[in-house]
Amino acid sequence: MLLMDLSLLLSLQPAAAQTSRGAPNVKAATSEGSAKPADTKKPAQSISLSGLLAAQRMTLRLKNQAALRRKARARTPNRKPITIINEQVPAGSANPAQRFPYSTAKKLIQEFLTAKLRNVTYDPSTSADLTKNLCEDIKKIVRRVTPPRYKLICNTAIGSKNQEDVLVTSQCLWDSYSDNVTSCSFQNPTMFCVVTVYAVYFE
Template sequence: MNDLKKLGDIKLSRVTFRASSSKQSDTVTQKDSTGYLTPRAVPSLKPPSGDGAQKTTDGRHSASSFSLKGLLAAQRLTRELKNRAALRRKSRGRMQHSNPITIIREQVHVNSANPACKFPNGQVKELISEFLATKLKNVSYNPSICSILTKDLCEDIKRLVRRVTPPRYKLICSMAIGSKDQEDITVTSQCLWDSYSDNVTTCNYENRTMFCVALVYAVYFE
């Protein structure tokens, strides 16, 4: 009976853990029914060492580096998108605040003629330049033939320009040919005409021995 009473009086033991200052192992004290504390060795948990620890640290470093690169790339992309949006807003604001374009038609004088199609000055100049370069490329200066040469070239130029000239225009061609060995000369012309409907085309050409200046007047008549 006494033994049974003793077994019935046994209480559950309570286990407490205490941190030990020793680096090799930790001890666990156990309190039994008698009230005495008995030390008990508990294996200490140490972090992995060697290659495993190095791999773990390398993985953490690589993950942190990848996350930093991604963050920087996202910041750059956000900055570029903001700059583009700001430029678009500025361009839209300029277009909205810009003054409307007013088309001013050329004023025609009361006494001026008003042709339906005006003389094509630029096209005529290109035709004359190509014509003189073809005709005078291999020609040397000779005073005895200059008078005949100028007449023939003027007639050819008038026929060439007539193909692109609108109707009701009269053409007048003038030409001067000189030697490059002598002193230079200046060719000028002056006339009274309608500045709105009439026009003039000037073209120059030079080779090794001579120069040529051609003028074509286009006078409109009603």
Template sequence: MYRSSTMMDTTSESKRLGAVKLSRVTFRATNRDGDPLALKTPTAAQSSRGTANVKPAPSEGAPKPTETKKPGPSISLSGLLAAQRITLRLKNQAALRRKARARTPNRKPITIINEQVPPGSANPPQRFPYALAKELIEEFLTSKLRNVTYDPSTSADLTKNLCEDIKKIVRKVTPPRYKLICNMAIGSKNREDILMTSQCLWDSYSDNVTSCSFENSTMFCVAMVYAVYTE
């Protein structure tokens, strides 16, 4: 009994000695540089390795960070007015360029061939202006017959006087060496239709004719003026 207890005490003592040796080895391994603060403060490499993959757990009660929106581009009134002025200036410049191109065409000017005079026809320096003569006759008839009532007893004298006045008016715009012939018809406007035709044998190149008509509530008037060139 005494021996066994001694052995047990020896074993426990050896275990304690072994623990002391392990602690000494551990102490010597960690205390290699002799710095007493090496056990308490870990190195930068150890701290970075230990905290590299560790993320702090979000707390449930902590408020979430609010997202800040970037302000959008603001458009001012002065900017819009400046853009309108620039657009108007560009349009004006484009219009001026188009006008300049139209004034100076790239193509060569085309020579217009004079109208050929038919053989056997007269060649007056100026031809009879039938369109202008028609406008003058229309204005004259409107001013003279606007308020006139049809009367068979005075129609003959009215027709003669109107023809003489028309020849005097047309003569002012007629070139020289033209002979004027005026033909007029006045009738009653009482549910009646009239058709007037004329036929002449003349020079179709130098001679011409113009005609116009007028009517009011009681009468109608048709006037024709022939212009014949004489050499």
């Protein structure tokens, strides 16, 4: 048993280490009277400890890479995307052939406010009449791009531009499949103006 452990230990160490330590070579036993030449087997190749450690590190790295690939495939299932062909409109909702172009209306209102109020100075005594005139003019401009059977409601707020902040909000109940709204604002050194236009479909 001791001889087997010693031979195993010597096979794991490099050849240079074996010669430096002076370990005896084990030869096959021959009979005294035989004239056969000695058994010339090639010595077993030595395995270095650093090589074993490098092989273990490489195996562990490959296992980790394979595990990461499996996790990535599990996160992204191979499902086909869902496409909605036609929007389902409720039975009680209106379904106009042409919807209100709110982005085009917003662009027209913004250009009109810039041209109309660029050089206007805020005056509390004339702001009421200015608000009414702006509403009528804006409705005429937006009516050019509004599809048939739409009613327009214009709400305009004008105020003095001082250090305080102003928040303008609105709320209404309507049919989201046919009705729409657009809003824009303008300000100059002395005043601000907020315009909201509602487009309500009438059957």
